[in-house]
Amino acid sequence: MTDSAHDEIPLAQPVLGAAEEDAVIRVLRSGRLSLGPLLGAFEERFAALVGAPLASAVSSGTAGLHLALRAAGVRDGDEVITSPFSFVASANVIVYERARPVFVDIDPRTLTIDPSAAAAAVTERTRALLPVHIFGWPADVPALERLGLPIVEDACEALGARFADGVAVGARGHQAVFAFYANKQMTTGEGGMVTLADPVLKERIDSERNQGRAPDMDWLDHDRLGFNYRLSEIACAIGLAQLERLQGLLAQRARVAAAYREALAGIEGLELLCADEEGGAVRGWFVYTVGLPRGSDRDAMIRALRELGIQSKPYLPAIHLMSYYRETFGHRAGEFPVCEDIAERSVALPFFPALSEAQIERVAGALADVLGRRRST
Ligand SMILES: Cc1ncc(COP(=O)(O)O)c(C=O)c1O
Numbered sequence: 211m212t213d214s215a216h217d218e219i220p221l222a223q224p225v226l227g228a229a230e231e232d233a234v235i236r237v238l239r240s241g242r243l244s245l246g247p248l249l250g251a252f253e254e255r256f257a258a259l260v261g262a263p264l265a266s267a268v269s270s271g272t273a274g275l276h277l278a279l280r281a282a283g284v285r286d287g288d289e290v291i292t293s294p295f296s297f298v299a300s301a302n303v304i305v306y307e308r309a310r311p312v313f314v315d316i317d318p319r320t321l322t323i324d325p326s327a328a329a330a331a332v333t334e335r336t337r338a339l340l341p342v343h344i345f346g347w348p349a350d351v352p353a354l355e356r357l358g359l360p361i362v363e364d365a366c367e368a369l370g371a372r373f374a375d376g377v378a379v380g381a382r383g384h385q386a387v388f389a390f391y392a393n394k395q396m397t398t399g400e401g402g403m404v405t406l407a408d409p410v411l412k413e414r415i416d417s418e419r420n421q422g423r424a425p426d427m428d429w430l431d432h433d434r435l436g437f438n439y440r441l442s443e444i445a446c447a448i449g450l451a452q453l454e455r456l457q458g459l460l461a462q463r464a465r466v467a468a469a470y471r472e473a474l475a476g477i478e479g480l481e482l483l484c485a486d487e488e489g490g491a492v493r494g495w496f497v498y499t500v501g502l503p504r505g506s507d508r509d510a511m512i513r514a515l516r517e518l519g520i521q522s523k524p525y526l527p528a529i530h531l532m533s534y535y536r537e538t539f540g541h542r543a544g545e546f547p548v549c550e551d552i553a554e555r556s557v558a559l560p561f562f563p564a565l566s567e568a569q570i571e572r573v574a575g576a577l578a579d580v581l582g583r584r585r586s587t
Pocket residue numbers: 270271272273296297299300342344364366367389390391401402
């Protein structure tokens with residue numbers, strides 16, 4: 211791809227082509243727009259790809275997290291230990307069930323919950339753990355498993371990631387939730403998937419995503435509370451087409467990440483957040499974030515990049531310091547210093563499979579300029 215110094219470089223860009231168009235048109239012509247044959251096909255293909263026994267497709271990552279948490283038995287008054295350094299949905303779903311999110315600080319190297327902090331936070335009210343594989347880096351779930359509590363993994367950013375023990379994220383047996391918004395590794399427009407091993411829990415999730423009906427739709431007497439968290443056939447068709455190209459998309463993302471690492475390594479004071487691979491763990495590339503030097507004016511830097519045609523954004527703010535969480539749970543600054551330090555300094559840069567070497571070079575040069583830092587190449 212050619213790049214001129216004036217072309218706008220977006221933050222994200224989905225890869226969609228003739229295969230997705232054809233698949234959508236076939237669905238429209240079939241007249242089956244929801245609860246048709248593509249739902250099961252998409253679930254089976256996704257489960258096989260991740261190496262999970264089962265999968266349930268849902269309307270979003272948030273919907274998947276909500277149903278996965280209910281399946282873990284979380285109820286009114288329970289506590290769920292989770293990360294304050296995440297997209298807000300992973301905490302919100304705990305509140306949906308009138309349970310309490312118990313935040314613990316993150317490990318500065320992995321940016322995911324520190325297992326020893328999680329162990330120290332367990333009480334008799336702890337019903338589950340909700341680790342978040344933020345920025346696609348796998349949380350230390352093997353260490354969390356030793357706490358003997360139900361686990362729901364937020365894998366919304368982590369398709370393609372692997373744990374240090376070689377197991378793919380999504381294939382450990384407990385519920386793991388993926389998301390398919392347009393900026394993710396693969397997209398269905400909106401959508402999500404829960405992978406799991408227990409057929410009883412799958413039956414519950416499949417029923418609750420469809421208003422509490424039995425999966426075979428045999429009866430209309432709803433004997434449990436449900437939601438409309440269904441994924442349409444149109445979305446499943448896009449998802450199946452995206453799965454065909456997934457390995458290529460993941461490889462392209464890894465290429466872009468490697469090029470960024472090389473281009474940004476020489477900028478004085480800039481921190482590259484999380485490893486690409488370490489101790490056998492592998493990152494599933496979702497986003498490219500950097501930590502600005504302490505004391506930088508992040509907003510001014512983002513504005514200056516925008517003037518140069520480069521999109522970027524603060525990513526991620528700390529959940530416990532959001533107004534709703536401060537007001538509802540009485541959180542305050544200083545509770546989770548590692549999370550707060552990273553949340554104040556982290557910035558997401560343009561990141562998508564088609565990003566060219568020239569564009570990456572332009573982002574790196576602009577970043578060094580707006581930071582006023584030396585860049586050794
Ligand atoms: C870490 C994390 N959790 C949950 C979600 C929610 O996914 P969705 O937007 O599909 O509801 C996202 C998506 O942005 C995410 O990044």
